[in-house]
Structure formats: structure tokens, C-alpha cells
Amino acid sequence: MSVSVLVIGAGPAGLSAAVAAADAGAMVTLLDAGDGLGGQYWRHLPPERSSVREARLHHGWPLFERLRERVAADEAITVLTEAQVWAVETTGAVTVRVLVGPADAAGREPLALAADAIVFATGAHDRTLPFPGWNLPGTFSAGAAQALAKGERIAVGRRAVVAGAGPFLLPVARSLTDAGAEVLGVYEAARPLHAAKGWLARPHRLLGAARKGPELAGYLGHHLRRRIPYRLGAAVVEARGEGRVEEAVIARLDADWAPVPGTERTVAVDAVCVSHGFTPRLELPIAAGCRTGPDRFVLVDADQRTSVPGVYAAGEITGIGGVDAALVEGRIAGHRAAGGDRSALRADLRRRRAADDVARRIEAAHGVRPGWRAWLRDDTVVCRCEEVPYGRLRDTAAATAQDSLRSLKLTTRAGLGICQARMCGRTVEELTGAAPASAADTSDQRPLAAPIRLGDLAGLATTPHGGKDTQ
Amino acid sequence: MSELVPRAADPIRPAAASPLRITVDGATLEGLQGQSIAGVLLAHGRTAWRTTVAGHPRGAFCGIGVCFDCVATVNGESDVRTCMRRARDGDAVETQDDGTSNDGTEPGERP
Numbered sequence: 001m002s003v004s005v006l007v008i009g010a011g012p013a014g015l016s017a018a019v020a021a022a023d024a025g026a027m028v029t030l031l032d033a034g035d036g037l038g039g040q041y042w043r044h045l046p047p048e049r050s051s052v053r054e055a056r057l058h059h060g061w062p063l064f065e066r067l068r069e070r071v072a073a074d075e076a077i078t079v080l081t082e083a084q085v086w087a088v089e090t091t092g093a094v095t096v097r098v099l100v101g102p103a104d105a106a107g108r109e110p111l112a113l114a115a116d117a118i119v120f121a122t123g124a125h126d127r128t129l130p131f132p133g134w135n136l137p138g139t140f141s142a143g144a145a146q147a148l149a150k151g152e153r154i155a156v157g158r159r160a161v162v163a164g165a166g167p168f169l170l171p172v173a174r175s176l177t178d179a180g181a182e183v184l185g186v187y188e189a190a191r192p193l194h195a196a197k198g199w200l201a202r203p204h205r206l207l208g209a210a211r212k213g214p215e216l217a218g219y220l221g222h223h224l225r226r227r228i229p230y231r232l233g234a235a236v237v238e239a240r241g242e243g244r245v246e247e248a249v250i251a252r253l254d255a256d257w258a259p260v261p262g263t264e265r266t267v268a269v270d271a272v273c274v275s276h277g278f279t280p281r282l283e284l285p286i287a288a289g290c291r292t293g294p295d296r297f298v299l300v301d302a303d304q305r306t307s308v309p310g311v312y313a314a315g316e317i318t319g320i321g322g323v324d325a326a327l328v329e330g331r332i333a334g335h336r337a338a339g340g341d342r343s344a345l346r347a348d349l350r351r352r353r354a355a356d357d358v359a360r361r362i363e364a365a366h367g368v369r370p371g372w373r374a375w376l377r378d379d380t381v382v383c384r385c386e387e388v389p390y391g392r393l394r395d396t397a398a399a400t401a402q403d404s405l406r407s408l409k410l411t412t413r414a415g416l417g418i419c420q421a422r423m424c425g426r427t428v429e430e431l432t433g434a435a436p437a438s439a440a441d442t443s444d445q446r447p448l449a450a451p452i453r454l455g456d457l458a459g460l461a462t463t464p465h466g467g468k469d470t471q
Numbered sequence: 472m473s474e475l476v477p478r479a480a481d482p483i484r485p486a487a488a489s490p491l492r493i494t495v496d497g498a499t500l501e502g503l504q505g506q507s508i509a510g511v512l513l514a515h516g517r518t519a520w521r522t523t524v525a526g527h528p529r530g531a532f533c534g535i536g537v538c539f540d541c542v543a544t545v546n547g548e549s550d551v552r553t554c555m556r557r558a559r560d561g562d563a564v565e566t567q568d569d570g571t572s573n574d575g576t577e578p579g580e581r582p
């Protein structure tokens with residue numbers, strides 16, 4: 001009898017895991033919360049508005065088309081879209097609870113799925129550090145600008161700035177211009193020396209990173225062609241406006257990302273798109289009991305195996321290495337989850353080393369530096385959901401000498417809103433120095449991976465683990 | 472202002488989708504099949520549709536279903552992430568004001 005493999009997330013990592021597992025002879029179920037495949041990287045137009053020229057908006061689109069056709073055609077692969085995994089149970093075999101149907105609708109079809117092996121490939125969302133005005137409409141995460149341009153052909157503004165840290169800012173600027181927006185500038189917090197140290201150390205190794213090198217070179221060429229200024233050591237330190245963004249304040253930063261006084265200048269804009277890196281979507285692996293490392297990614301061995309038997313992880317939940325890393329990790333995870341032989345993986349193991357190298361360079365060059373706190377004001381909202389300002393958070397932490405994240409959250413309500421601290425969790429930890437009591441007490445731990453309606457919960461013969469409901 | 476790339480000017484020229492109509496707080500908005508509800512609103516230049524407890528406007532922020540800023544009541548169901556929900560012809564969307572709960576009480580009166 002063949003092995004059954006359940007793959008959660010149909011981005012680059014999950015798609016390649018599903019195909020590799022089927023190639024190794026497994027029966028595969030691939031599911032994703034979205035209604036299309038491709039994850040964040042290959043987010044694309046819905047079938048009603050498809051385009052034969054869509055490849056122009058993407059890198060590696062032919063590869064995506066091959067993967068998509070394969071998972072649709074292969075009888076050994078069952079694809080479930082609009083399938084939101086909302087809980088993981090570990091009594092006995094690891095079982096995932098799924099609701100299938102339109103996002104957040106009542107009465108979606110409940111499923112409980114288990115398999116011989118599970119591959120988590122839930123990816124990451126971008127992280128935006130707070131700054132005054134980041135809660136004004138017209139401020140978007142850079143990922144939102146990207147997702148809306150690729151997935152809906154929406155330009156989030158006519159005059160935009162893109163800011164934050166990391167190579168991701170470049171494709172975002174490109175997508176915005178392709179959608180007709182004027183991009184006034186891309187502001188990268190890392191200073192030139194810092195960025196160069198990360199990227200130029202041992203340049204021969206970058207050659208091994210198949211897609212990323214040429215892709216980045218392509219964006220830089222694009223920048224020069226379109227004459228979008230790309231400034232290193234600069235940031236949007238404030239967004240201003242009456243009820244929506246009308247101006248962005250840009251300042252030079254020192255090597256620690258603290259704004260250099262006197263360098264502020266104001267530009268009129270209607271969109272500010274900001275991302276300072278990525279946060280892995282860890283709630284499912286953590287609920288399954290998978291150990292995470294000191295850098296807060298799922299720990300995996302050479303076979304992409306987590307600390308829980310039969311549970312694998314691939315893609316951005318194991319480290320931010322971009323699409324090449326996600327693809328190769330997915331292949332290794334899928335192949336091994338299906339019981340495939342390790343000797344078939346030699347080339348992929350080599351590719352993964354090159355991809356790991358890219359991940360280290362991104363972190364070295366663009367990792368968050370502590371000086372950014374200097375752009376906060378007492379009334380800057382840190383937790384968007386509960387509207388907790390920085391001053392109150394800082395004073396509460398100081399007054400109570402809080403060392404438990406949980407009690408700090410209960411006192412201030414920071415991180416207790418409907419997003420379950422996805423937006424502010426790590427920032428709150430960083431700003432207050434409040435230590436999680438244990439790995440299971442970090443902001444990454446969420447008993448429910450998605451809000452679920454009381455009516456649906458009552459209808460499911462299961463023990464709710466507590467957590468916030470939407471009604 | 473947010474806007475939809477005009478089809479004729481779009482280098483990738485997506486297929487012409489058939490139109491749909493939704494209502495937002497009773498007013499009719501035209502959209503296209505395949506758009507998310509947030510997409511319909513943004514295509515009309517609307518970047519805010521929710522009001523927070525403190526009375527501040529919010530709209531889409533993360534665009535991929537993780538921040539919950541863009542939630543609205545859709546066909547009577549509250550807290551639907553509009554960036555994740557495809558619009559369907561006839562959808563009745565009501566914007567949410569967190570300063571007043573659904574039963575009309577002020578936030579301080581809530582249990």
C-alpha cells in the first residue's frame with residue numbers, strides 16, 4: 001500500500017512537495033486556504049480575468065504552470081482549495097481540522113484529515129515595524145501592494161513610496177510601476193556598507209543560487225531604466241494625513257536604523273508601502289508540537305523533518321530564503337515524507353546549501369536593527385487591533401517589571417486583538433523585553449489558526465482549546 | 472487613490488470579466504467577477520471602510536488575510552476578511568464600526 005502525504009500550503013514549497021511525494025509513489029492531499037494555487041510568490045489573477053501574458057508579472061511562471069498542471073492532472077494528488085486549516089490535534093496521529101468554503105463564511109464543510117506524513121508549507125507574511133501614521137488608510141504592507149497588483153491588478157496608489165528592508169522591496173516597486181503607479185522612491189533601511197557586507201561576502205557562492213541572482217540583477221536594471229531612486233540607509237519614519245495618507249516623511253538612518261536628526265524631508269504621496277522582513281506562519285507546526293529554533297523558525301534536519309515523527313516542514317516557515325529555497329526544500333520534504341530514497345536527492349541537497357546561503361545574506365544585510373525605536377512616539381500605535389500606543393506599552397512594562405509576555409499582554413491588551421498578534425507580536429516582545437515563559441508562550445502560539453464562528457464550533461464534535469472567537 | 476489598472480492600458484490585458492454589483496451600506500458598487508470585496512472597494516478608490524473602537528478609519532493593510540483590518544459584515548455575517556472573500560453578484564456588505572457593538576451598546580457597556 002502506498003504512503004499517504006498531506007501537504008498544507010500550496011505555495012512554491014507545498015507545490016513542489018506534493019509533486020515530489022507523488023513522484024515517490026505517495027497518495028497526496030494538497031490543501032490551501034486560498035482559492036488559487038501558487039502561494040504568495042505566484043499570486044495571480046482569478047480565472048475570470050486570466051491573461052495569456054500573465055508571465056510578464058512573474059519570475060518562473062512556466063515552472064508554476066507545470067506544477068499547477070501536474071497537481072491537477074495527477075490522480076495520486078487531490079487538491080483542496082478554500083481549505084482553511086484552523087486547528088491541529090496531536091492526540092494519537094497528528095490530525096488537522098479544516099473548514100472548506102468561502103473565507104470566514106458560516107457553515108463551511110468541516111473535515112478532519114490525517115496521513116502517514118504531513119508537510120507544513122504555510123509560508124510567511126511580511127512584517128511592518130510601527131511608525132507614526134502606519135495605521136492611516138493608504139499605508140499598506142509592501143506585501144499587500146504586491147498581492148493586490150499581481151492578484152487583482154489594483155494599484156494601491158498613484159504616487160507611492162516603498163520602504164523597509166530587504167530585496168523584496170524591489171519586486172514591489174516593479175509591480176507598482178507595472179500597475180501604473182508612480183513610485184517616488186525605494187527606501188532601504190540597511191546602509192550601503194552593511195548591505196554590501198551581507199551580499200558581497202564570498203560572491204562566488206551566489207552563483208549557485210539559480211534564480212535569485214539574475215532576478216535581483218533584473219530588478220536593479222529595471223530601477224535604472226525607470227529611474228526610480230533606490231536609497232540605502234533611509235526610511236519612511238512617519239505617514240501623515242487627515243483620515244488617510246497624504247505625506248510621507250523620509251529620513252536618513254544611521255547604521256543601527258536610528259533616524260539622523262535634521263535629515264527629514266516630506267513628500268506628497270497617496271500610498272506608503274512598507275515591509276521590514278517576513279514573519280513565518282508558525283501556528284500549525286507549533287500546535288503540532290514541532291520545535292522552533294532560537295531564530296524562531298521551525299527546526300528541521302537534512303530531510304526537512306521536524307522534531308515530531310512524521311511531520312515535515314518546508315519553505316519560509318523554516319527560514320526566509322526566497323523561492324529557490326522554498327522549491328528545493330519542498331522537493332526534499334515531499335520525497336522523504338513519501339519514503340523516497342535519500343540518494344536521489346544529491347543535487348537538491350547541494351541546491352539547498354546555495355539557497356541557505358542566500359537566506360543568511362538577506363538576514364546579515366537587511367535584518368532589523370534596534371535603532372528603529374527612535375522613530376516611535378508615545379502615541380504611535382503598536383498593536384493595530386487594540387490600538388495600544390507605544391507610551392502605554394513601555395510604561396506598563398517598566399512599572400510592573402514585567403517579564404512575562406502573557407501578563408504584559410493581559411494588562412495592556414497588546415496582541416490580544418482579532419489578528420492574534422500576527423502584526424505586532426514580535427514587535428511587542430522586542431519593545432518591552434518581555435520574555436515568553438516558554439516556547440509555547442510566544443506570540444507565535446495560537447490555539448486557533450483562524451477565527452471560527454461559534455455556531456460552527458458547536459457543530460463540530462471537538463474540544464475547543466479556548467482562544468478568541470469572532471462573534 | 473487606489474485604482475484598478477484600466478484594461479486597455481494594462482500590458483497583460485486580462486480577460487474582460489463580466490460585471491457584478493454589490494451594495495456597501497446600501498449603495499451599489501460595480502465590480503468584476505473574480506475581484507475580492509476589498510478589490511471592488513479599492514477599485515473605487517476607497518481605502519477605508521472599517522472604524523476602530525477609538526473611531527479611526529481602516530481598510531486593507533496586509534492584503535493576504537493576516538491583519539484583519541479589512542473585515543466587514545457580508546450578507547449578515549460579521550468579521551469577514553474582505554481581501555480573502557471573492558465578491559459575488561448581490562453581496563450586501565455593511566461596514567463595521569467597532570465603537571458600537573452589533574446590539575447598539577457602547578463599548579464600555581460590553582461584558
Ligand SMILES: Cc1cc2nc3c(=O)[nH]c(=O)nc-3n(C[C@H](O)[C@H](O)[C@H](O)COP(=O)(O)OP(=O)(O)OC[C@H]3O[C@@H](n4cnc5c(N)ncnc54)[C@H](O)[C@@H]3O)c2cc1C
Pocket residue numbers: 008009010011012013014031032033034038039040041042083084085086121122123124125126142143144146147168171281284314315316317322323326449535
Ligand atoms: C504578500 C507577499 C507577496 C510576496 N511576493 C513575492 C515576490 O513577488 N517575489 C519574491 O521573491 N518573494 C515574494 N514573497 C516572499 C514569498 O513569501 C516567498 O518567496 C515564497 O512565496 C515562499 O514560498 P512558501 O511556499 O514557503 O510560502 P507561501 O508562498 O507563502 O505559501 C504558503 C501557503 O500556505 C497557505 N496557508 C497558510 N496557512 C494556512 C492554513 N492555516 N490553512 C491552509 N492554508 C494555509 C497560504 O494560503 C499560502 O498559499 C512574498 C511574500 C508575501 C507575504
